[in-house]
Amino acid sequence: MRTLGLFALVAVLILGTGFLQSWNSALIILNMGLVSAIMALGVNLQWGLAGLFNVGVMGFVALGGLAVVLTSVAPVPEAWAAGGTRIMGALVLGFVTIAACVLAWKRLPRGRRGWAVAVLSIGGFFLYRAVLDPGVEAVEAVNPAATGFLGGLGLPVVLAWPVGGLLAAGVAWVIGKTALGLRSDYLAIATLGIAEIIIAVMKNEDWMARGVKNVIGLPRPLPYEIDLQNDPGFVDRAAGLGLDPTTASTLYVKLGYSLMFTAVLVIVLVLAQLALNSPWGRMMRAIRDNEEAAEAMGKDVTARHLQIFILGSVLCGMAGAMMTTLDGQLTPSSYQPLRYTFLIWVMVIVGGSGNNLGAVLGGFLIWFLWVQVEPIGQWLMNAVTSGMAESSWLKAHLLDSVQHMRLLTMGVILLLVLRFAPRGLLPER
Amino acid sequence: MEILNALVALSNFVLIPAIAYGSQLALGALGVTLIYGILRFSNFAHGDTMAIGTMVTILATWGLQALGVSLGPLPTALLAIPVGIAGAAALVLLTDRLVYRFYREQKAKPVILVIVSMGVMFVYNGVTRFIIGPDDQRFADGERFLITAREFKEMTGLDEGLALKSTQGLTVITAVIVVALLFWFLNHTRTGKSMRAYSDNEDLALLSGINPERVVMVTWIIVAALAVVAGTLYGLDKSFKPFTYFQLLLPIFASAIVGGLGSPLGAIAGGFIIAFSEVGITYAWKKVLGYLMPESLEPSGLVQLLSTDYKFAVSFVILIIVLLFRPTGLFRGKSV
Numbered sequence: 001m002r003t004l005g006l007f008a009l010v011a012v013l014i015l016g017t018g019f020l021q022s023w024n025s026a027l028i029i030l031n032m033g034l035v036s037a038i039m040a041l042g043v044n045l046q047w048g049l050a051g052l053f054n055v056g057v058m059g060f061v062a063l064g065g066l067a068v069v070l071t072s073v074a075p076v077p078e079a080w081a082a083g084g085t086r087i088m089g090a091l092v093l094g095f096v097t098i099a100a101c102v103l104a105w106k107r108l109p110r111g112r113r114g115w116a117v118a119v120l121s122i123g124g125f126f127l128y129r130a131v132l133d134p135g136v137e138a139v140e141a142v143n144p145a146a147t148g149f150l151g152g153l154g155l156p157v158v159l160a161w162p163v164g165g166l167l168a169a170g171v172a173w174v175i176g177k178t179a180l181g182l183r184s185d186y187l188a189i190a191t192l193g194i195a196e197i198i199i200a201v202m203k204n205e206d207w208m209a210r211g212v213k214n215v216i217g218l219p220r221p222l223p224y225e226i227d228l229q230n231d232p233g234f235v236d237r238a239a240g241l242g243l244d245p246t247t248a249s250t251l252y253v254k255l256g257y258s259l260m261f262t263a264v265l266v267i268v269l270v271l272a273q274l275a276l277n278s279p280w281g282r283m284m285r286a287i288r289d290n291e292e293a294a295e296a297m298g299k300d301v302t303a304r305h306l307q308i309f310i311l312g313s314v315l316c317g318m319a320g321a322m323m324t325t326l327d328g329q330l331t332p333s334s335y336q337p338l339r340y341t342f343l344i345w346v347m348v349i350v351g352g353s354g355n356n357l358g359a360v361l362g363g364f365l366i367w368f369l370w371v372q373v374e375p376i377g378q379w380l381m382n383a384v385t386s387g388m389a390e391s392s393w394l395k396a397h398l399l400d401s402v403q404h405m406r407l408l409t410m411g412v413i414l415l416l417v418l419r420f421a422p423r424g425l426l427p428e429r
Numbered sequence: 430m431e432i433l434n435a436l437v438a439l440s441n442f443v444l445i446p447a448i449a450y451g452s453q454l455a456l457g458a459l460g461v462t463l464i465y466g467i468l469r470f471s472n473f474a475h476g477d478t479m480a481i482g483t484m485v486t487i488l489a490t491w492g493l494q495a496l497g498v499s500l501g502p503l504p505t506a507l508l509a510i511p512v513g514i515a516g517a518a519a520l521v522l523l524t525d526r527l528v529y530r531f532y533r534e535q536k537a538k539p540v541i542l543v544i545v546s547m548g549v550m551f552v553y554n555g556v557t558r559f560i561i562g563p564d565d566q567r568f569a570d571g572e573r574f575l576i577t578a579r580e581f582k583e584m585t586g587l588d589e590g591l592a593l594k595s596t597q598g599l600t601v602i603t604a605v606i607v608v609a610l611l612f613w614f615l616n617h618t619r620t621g622k623s624m625r626a627y628s629d630n631e632d633l634a635l636l637s638g639i640n641p642e643r644v645v646m647v648t649w650i651i652v653a654a655l656a657v658v659a660g661t662l663y664g665l666d667k668s669f670k671p672f673t674y675f676q677l678l679l680p681i682f683a684s685a686i687v688g689g690l691g692s693p694l695g696a697i698a699g700g701f702i703i704a705f706s707e708v709g710i711t712y713a714w715k716k717v718l719g720y721l722m723p724e725s726l727e728p729s730g731l732v733q734l735l736s737t738d739y740k741f742a743v744s745f746v747i748l749i750i751v752l753l754f755r756p757t758g759l760f761r762g763k764s765v
Contacts, residue, residue: 053540125734178749182756184540185471185690189682190752193745196679204738338554338675342547349544404558411551415528418545 003357003426010364017372024247027254029371034261035323037363040347041265041272041356042315048354048428049281050308051288053184056175056191058340059198060313063171064164064320065330066202069209071160072219073152079142079207084150086135087207090128097124139207149210157219161264161321168317169310171198176306195341202332209330216329222256225249257326264322265360268315272356284308285354316344338407343370346410350417352424361426369413370406377405430587435720437589441578442716447708448701449597449666452604455700456659457677458684459611459693460652466628466691467648468529470542475656475681477553478517480674482653483660484561486513487568487669494570502572502595506661513661517653524549525649533645550675557671566669569596589720596666607658608697611651615693620647628691676741680707683744687751689758698759703744711737 014033018026039057046052097120104116140148171194179190203212228234228249238248275281287294287301295301324330343366351362381402388395417424457479464472472478489509499505528549532542575598578590615621620643627634627644635641660674667673684703688695713733735743751759 051540053543129734178753182752185543186686186752188471188543189679189686190745190749193679193683193741193748196676197739197742197745200739200742204736338551342551345544345547346551401559401562404555404563406555407551408555408559411548411553411555414548414551415545418541418548419528419531422541 003361006361006365006425007357010361010368013368014364017368024250024254025371027251027258029368031254031257031261031326032323032371033364033367034258034265035319035326036344036347036367037265037360038261038268038319038322039316039344040351040359040363041268042312042319043344043348044312044351044353044356044359045272045275045315046309046312047348048356048359049276049284049288050305051184052180052305052309052312053188054191054309054312055188055337055341055345056193056195057316057344058335058337059171059191059195060168060316061320061323061340062195062198062202062332062335063167064161064317064322065324065332065335066209067164067167067317067321068157068160068218068324069215069330070152071155071163072157073215074154076142076147076149076151079139079147079150082142083135083138083207087132087139087150090132090135093131094124094128097121097128100124136205136207144213147210148213149207149215156221157325158221158260160325161318164317164321165314166317168313168320172310172313173306176309180302180305180309192337192341195337199332199335202335209332212333214329214331218325218328218330220325220328221260222253225253228252261322264318268318269356269360276356343410346414348424349414350424352426352428354428355424355426358424358426358428362424365425366410366413369409373406373409374403377402377409431720434587434589435717437581437587437591438716438720441589441591443705443708443712445593445597447705449600450708451701451704452600453659453663453666453700454677454680454684454704455697456604456607456655456662457681458688458696458700459608460655460659461681461685462688462691462693462696463648463652463655465685467624467644468533468542470539470546471682471690473543473546473678474550474553475652476675476678477550477557477671478521478653479656479660479663479677480557480669480671481520481553482513482517482657483664483669483674484557484671485516486510486657486661487561487566487664489513490568500571503599504569504571504596504665506568506665507599510657510661513657514654517657518650520553521649521653522646525645554671554675561671563671566664568669569665571595589716594666596662600662600666603658603662607655611655611693614651620644624648679741680704680744683748686748686758689760692758692760695758695760703747706747707740707743710734710743711740 014026014030017029039061042060043054043057046054101117101120101124104120105113107113108116139150142148175191175194179187182190202209205211206213209215225246226249229245234249234252235245238245241248243251283294283299284304286297287299287304291301347362347366348359349362350366351360352358378399381398385392385395385398421427457475460478461472461475464470464475486506486509489512490504490506493499493505493508498508500507528545529542532545572595575593575595576591578592581591582588615625623634623639624644624647626637627639627641631641634644660669663674663677680703684699685696686699687702688697688699711733715732718732755761
């Protein structure tokens with residue numbers, strides 16, 4: 001009942017945006033809400049179900065974005081010819097070095113292994129850079145204004161969604177292997193750090209995805225507005241509905257995304273619900289609530305944690321790929337932890353951790369507020385400052401600062417929910 | 430001569446910046462470690478506590494500058510630091526009263542407190558941006574250099590100049606004084622001793638009649654003071670920008686963890702380890718090696734291990750390496 005009511009409220013809010021502002025903004029909010037809901041489901045799987053504290057959501061989302069470029073952009077043959085194989089060789093060399101270090105650490109006797117690993121890793125690093133650098137230089141020299149990178153595989157963009165999940169899974173496996181044995185606070189810092197590293201790599205390795213030069217004009221799974229407007233059949237149908245072709249085409253494309261995203265969300269949600277109510281889900285919650293007891297019952301806690309850490313990260317990676325597809329561009333500098341990590345956490349906590357529907361609700365509700373706090377704040381500030389003199393510096397300052405209300409509001413909402421409804425709007429059953 | 434030149438270049442580009450940065454990190458990490466030791470959670474809002482405290486200092490500095498007050502060659506901000514500390518202390522005590530105390534009384538799990546501190550981080554961040562805006566602010570005045578590169582060259586006759594910014598000198602001196610005061614306080618005063626007792630064993634400390642609320646209050650005030658001093662020094666040395674302060678969270682946490690959470694000595698060691706690795710690994714060693722090596726072996730590239738944008742990555746990699754081999758840090762910190 002409560003669930004239904006709260007979802008109805010969100011529906012009313014989004015429909016209200018449609019009636020009061022424009023259907024275009026309502027659909028924009030809906031689409032990002034759908035993506036946010038998938039991210040929130042991923043975090044909820046890790047935190048709500050298993051009690052893992054992952055503050056590196058941004059990193060996995062960014063990997064999803066990278067996957068879109070790697071999968072769907074057409075390859076740049078000149079760049080491949082210039083240094084592609086060299087870069088690939090260097091990467092293989094890098095992996096071999098790491099593998100050799102791990103092997104050396106495991107196989108060699110105690111006294112010598114530290115030195116062996118140090119020599120291997122330092123030597124390997126210089127060798128790797130010696131092979132990589134000329135390749136990178138050659139690739140980045142190929143038409144730097146337009147390409148300067150290797151490009152992708154030129155596959156359909158929808159394939160990037162699962163690929164984003166796979167990339168995230170790989171990185172999650174590495175983090176999990178190193179950091180899951182540590183205490184929860186340490187895992188948090190470790191994930192925070194790895195997210196920053198992923199962004200740093202994406203910003204600097206121009207041969208991969210053009211770095212801060214951004215990749216724009218990514219392929220999309222839906223037709224372009226301009227083509228629709230030139231299609232007489234579409235224009236006729238739009239006229240039949242009483243819409244002008246421009247509005248109709250933008251709505252058509254956004255609605256198309258909404259349908260695709262909804263399909264993904266429904267599949268993910270159903271799977272998450274099945275997982276939650278399965279024996280596996282009960283085991284995870286048992287581990288979360290009392291690790292020692294579960295371990296004593298013969299459950300492999302670390303392995304289970306690794307499993308769910310990877311699963312949750314896959315969802316974040318997929319959602320990241322969907323988001324980049326929706327944007328049509330990859331801009332590494334736009335990834336900021338406040339927006340892509342901590343805001344997702346607010347969604348999960350406010351919605352209700354441990355409850356999948358709660359996470360989805362939180363995703364929609366908080367995203368709606370994130371978008372609408374600014375206009376509401378603007379309106380509020382106008383009301384507050386209406387009595388002040390036109391030239392007052394305070395008035396100008398207050399009106400200028402409205403955009404920073406967002407962070408403040410999100411913080412206050414998070415603190416209030418944690419204080420008065422610590423289990424969220426839709427508590428775990 | 431060549432060796433001296435190399436040494437000067439090394440000091441100029443690596444040693445001095447790393448010592449200054451390390452002092453700033455150490456002060457930040459001391460705050461994180463004290464909160465962890467006494468209140469038993471990782472405070473995600475620490476970077477923004479630094480930002481908001483520094484903001485108060487900056488506003489006070491501007492006020493003083495407008496009144497025509499100055500310290501001559503020293504930056505006016507030094508006079509404003511007490512105002513910043515008072516502001517930050519009032520703020521964190523209010524936050525503790527309104528937010529953290531509830532969870533302390535509930536004996537909530539540490540990780541819940543971490544999430545709560547995330548909320549506080551949002552609020553502080555929002556307030557800072559609301560009042561001073563998200564842009565760079567300059568508030569340094571006074572003498573810019575203790576020694577400029579030209580003066581140094583003329584003085585010594587070396588090819589390589591050594592520039593010592595006054596903010597760098599100031600950072601190190603202030604940090605030494607603050608750390609000395611802190612250790613004296615922790616080791617020789619009654620309140621300091623009760624803080625250490627509380628940190629070591631909460632139940633035993635309570636049994637022996639230590640007032641926990643008082644310990645917590647003193648801790649917050651000290652943390653506010655450390656945060657403001659660290660933040661102001663960082664702002665004077667580089668520049669003040671709210672987002673940068675939020676990003677400092679990672680190297681600060683890395684310092685505290687590398688040293689061992691809850692160990693003040695560890696926080697200082699960690700700060701310098703992180704600072705030296707960050708600066709050393711992202712510095713282009715061409716110049717130093719050029720002086721040291723015979724001409725035929727001189728490197729052609731920049732000999733830079735990683736580009737400067739990777740400095741956060743460096744602190745994290747060090748963190749992971751230390752944790753893999755010593756799960757509670759170099760100085761055997763505690764784990765809740």
